Amino acid sequence: MVIQKTFFLLIFPLFAFQSMYATSLADRFKQTGYVEICNEEQPAATFDSLYASFDALIEFLQANPVWAQKLYGAKERFIRSKERNYYSTDFFGFYDESKREGRNQIAFYYSNHFHEFICSHYPEFNQTSAIINFFETCLEIQKPYENIFKEAASELGVETIFSSKSGRPPILLKVIKYLPSYTATRPHYDGTAFSLFLDSTDNESLLLSPYKSSLTVDDFSSPPREFSQRHIQNSILLIPGILLTEFSIFPTPHIVIQNCKTRYATIAFAMRPHYTPQKIELSPLPNFNKH
Ligand SMILES: [Fe+2]
Numbered sequence: 001m002v003i004q005k006t007f008f009l010l011i012f013p014l015f016a017f018q019s020m021y022a023t024s025l026a027d028r029f030k031q032t033g034y035v036e037i038c039n040e041e042q043p044a045a046t047f048d049s050l051y052a053s054f055d056a057l058i059e060f061l062q063a064n065p066v067w068a069q070k071l072y073g074a075k076e077r078f079i080r081s082k083e084r085n086y087y088s089t090d091f092f093g094f095y096d097e098s099k100r101e102g103r104n105q106i107a108f109y110y111s112n113h114f115h116e117f118i119c120s121h122y123p124e125f126n127q128t129s130a131i132i133n134f135f136e137t138c139l140e141i142q143k144p145y146e147n148i149f150k151e152a153a154s155e156l157g158v159e160t161i162f163s164s165k166s167g168r169p170p171i172l173l174k175v176i177k178y179l180p181s182y183t184a185t186r187p188h189y190d191g192t193a194f195s196l197f198l199d200s201t202d203n204e205s206l207l208l209s210p211y212k213s214s215l216t217v218d219d220f221s222s223p224p225r226e227f228s229q230r231h232i233q234n235s236i237l238l239i240p241g242i243l244l245t246e247f248s249i250f251p252t253p254h255i256v257i258q259n260c261k262t263r264y265a266t267i268a269f270a271m272r273p274h275y276t277p278q279k280i281e282l283s284p285l286p287n288f289n290k291h
């Protein structure tokens with residue numbers, strides 16, 4: 001117990017853990033699918049300003065399709081650059097699915113390298129405050145989470161997954177706005193090493209289940225939160241994604257169910273540098289519509 005306590009205090013110096021169970025991180029993922037962390041660095045108000053800045057970006061890009069096109073062109077160019085391989089994904093930039101039936105959501109995938117790439121190759125972006133303000137807010141927000149990912153990998157004995165020249169975990173920050181018409185059908189697994197649910201304007205809409213060989217709708221529930229969202233703290237959840245299965249760490253399936261309201265959320269994804277995902281067979285996921 002003493003060892004476990006010391007471990008958690010050492011690995012998450014910026015955060016206070018939910019409770020100091022004498023259970024390893026791997027076992028906690030197996031039992032509940034997640035761990036809750038108290039975030040005293042960035043209270044809910046930090047995310048409120050992120051969502052205000054995201055709304056300003058959405059409004060600007062929807063009113064100025066030329067800029068949306070320019071941003072898309074920058075993304076296409078970025079995913080052909082060598083920096084892309086650091087993230088092992090092609091998800092970057094703005095995804096407006098507000099008019100797509102069922103999806104009804106708008107998301108931005110932010111990364112440091114994408115931000116730097118845009119600033120150096122497209123100087124005109126520096127003059128558009130809606131874009132630059134949003135980028136700078138994302139840059140500040142993602143900073144504290146690198147350590148959580150590094151220490152979680154270390155605790156699981158998989159620290160080599162982040163080894164690269166920089167030695168830093170590649171982080172994608174996803175900011176998402178679900179519209180009232182959004183509907184949910186099936187849960188999913190994240191294509192990440194770890195996902196960190198940093199904030200949401202409606203935590204109850206996120207349901208998850210620990211990984212099992214057979215999953216039904218009833219396995220999914222909203223994790224009880226020990227740390228509420230207040231002006232001094234926020235509750236964040238860490239879950240494993242599909243990129244750790246070779247180490248027998250299985251991903252946590254999850255779903256954001258519809259709540260017929262506008263909902264914002266922020267998630268930090270830890271990716272695996274220079275990695276080609278392997279073909280893996282995971283448990284099939286239940287259809288929530290048939291429930
Ligand atoms: Fe997800």
